[in-house]
Amino acid sequence: MEIEKSASAFDIKQAEASVLQSNQHFIKSYKANDSAEMAQSFTTNARLILANRDPVEGRKDIGHYFSNLIASGSATVKLTSVNIWGDSSILVEEGSYLFLNSKGKQTDKGSYIALWQQESGNWKIYRDIWASSIPKSVIEIDSERIKH
Numbered sequence: 001m002e003i004e005k006s007a008s009a010f011d012i013k014q015a016e017a018s019v020l021q022s023n024q025h026f027i028k029s030y031k032a033n034d035s036a037e038m039a040q041s042f043t044t045n046a047r048l049i050l051a052n053r054d055p056v057e058g059r060k061d062i063g064h065y066f067s068n069l070i071a072s073g074s075a076t077v078k079l080t081s082v083n084i085w086g087d088s089s090i091l092v093e094e095g096s097y098l099f100l101n102s103k104g105k106q107t108d109k110g111s112y113i114a115l116w117q118q119e120s121g122n123w124k125i126y127r128d129i130w131a132s133s134i135p136k137s138v139i140e141i142d143s144e145r146i147k148h
Helices: 002-009 012-031 035-039 059-071 136-147
Strands: 042-049 074-086 091-101 106-119 122-132
Touching (some): 012 035, 035 059, 042 059, 042 106, 074 106
Parallel strands (some): 042 122
Antiparallel strands (some): 074 091, 106 122
């Protein structure tokens, strides 16, 4: 009976609303080139797990990663949350992302899974895993154009 009572006290709709609000704040901070504020969306011990690179660990390094991403020409990110589930200890968010340059041209798109935990009373990203749906060869060609 105790387990049922504690499970029913958790409000998934409220948690979902908090995650969606946090995503909107992240998008707004991204457009403002405020990587320090973007990093606040993550727990202190968060990890970005991305293809073709070592994980990015900790809020400071995550902020630095996003600063470099913006400096490389990625001006806007769009996040579309598809599903959120979990309980009071952890939430799982599944969605898609789209990066655009300053001219509105798509630079990357794909899917993500984000694990959310509460830190200081707020839901924050604990693990963020992205998977681009653009073939690696296309990304490498675009990166070469940026370098030249």
